[in-house]
Amino acid sequence: MISPQELLSAYANGAFPMADSRDDSEAKWYTSSRRGIIPLEQFRVSSNVKRIVRNHHYHVKFDYAFRDVMEGCADRDSTWISHDIVKSYCQLHRLGYAHSVSVYNKKWELVGGQYGVSLGAAFFGESVFGWAKEASKVALYWTHKALKEGGFELWDTQFWTEHLSQFGCVEIPANEYEKRLDSALKKEAVFEAVQVQ
Template sequence: MRALPQLHHSDAFPPTSEALDYPNGLLAVGGGLSASRLTDAYRRGIFPWYEEPQPVLWWTPDPRSVLFPERLHISRSLRKTLRKDAFKLSVDQHFEVVMRRCAQLRGDGLGTWIGDDMLAAYCDLHHIGHAHSIEVLNQQNELVGGLYGIALGRAFFGESMFSAETDASKVALVGLIDILSRGGFRLVDCQVESEHLNSLGAINISRLDFEELLAQTVDIAHDPGIWHLPATCGELL
């Protein structure tokens, strides 16, 4: 494996065409997790993924898993869950908690890819309006599912989701797509293919096509007033 570019505080990212084939999409190392570094990365389709306390690793895999809002697949069983109206919904009320739950339920804890530095950096993005969370609560007002990610222009970059009750994370995704559709968003970046995301309608596209989509979307502002949902999931149907 050839040596990775080592980024310092003000260094620009190398061209994404220089990303490694194996590991797929590894582009550079270092550079920190400032809000400006992160937004610059996402605008170019680059995201951080690493284990603290190691240096930050930056990735841009090819192909790229994406979900186009109009292609969301709601299965019969998920539609039944929505109709039962068993879950309550909220937006941006428990951002840090959602991040922590995503780490815990994946078995990573806060010492690996969602570590303390990642937590602080994405909470900073949340405070300035770039990062959002969708929260799913049961009838006892317990947080049982959710997701979080970054919204730039009319592209949403999904980071992680969790579910402590059946279908809770899927309900969060349906809520997210409701918001994005109202806001004229073009795509959800799902990063790397998984069977779970494919079952919900995600597909693979080339890195080049993905970057062309970003060029058409990240500079088109969306209305910040879209970030709300109905009180219960049944109203999403």
């Protein structure tokens, strides 16, 4: 298992762990010459997602079912979220550094979610999943809301992807990322539940 101290030190230095498979016993550490971030003021979702949020189509909880959200993110044919990584981040969650947004249907069945790590005013989005219509996007919508209200200034997605670009994700050089990370680490922010009704 990766210790909380090792994880937090890695994030503070721009690195993050990924395993080769679900059963991989040892994660590898990665950095990137170009980094994906979502500028908080540029975040966007479709009008359909806004309508789903407005109509309270789903229930939303913050830091409510952290392990379940991680397991949901890992529930795919190929994943970098190993059993060891789940244990490591659950420990980080208990210490108040890892957070989740969970999305439930009307029967209170988990259908989507997102988790990540907070350090200073930086939030490192790790993974997101959705098993129902737009549930993953609803999780990102509420993550953004919590980051804005909590005073965060950096939302790291690690990599830029075409999928993430629809939410406002952009790619920046590593040296620019390091400056933004350094600035965010010197500030305080709080990830906590926001009003969803």
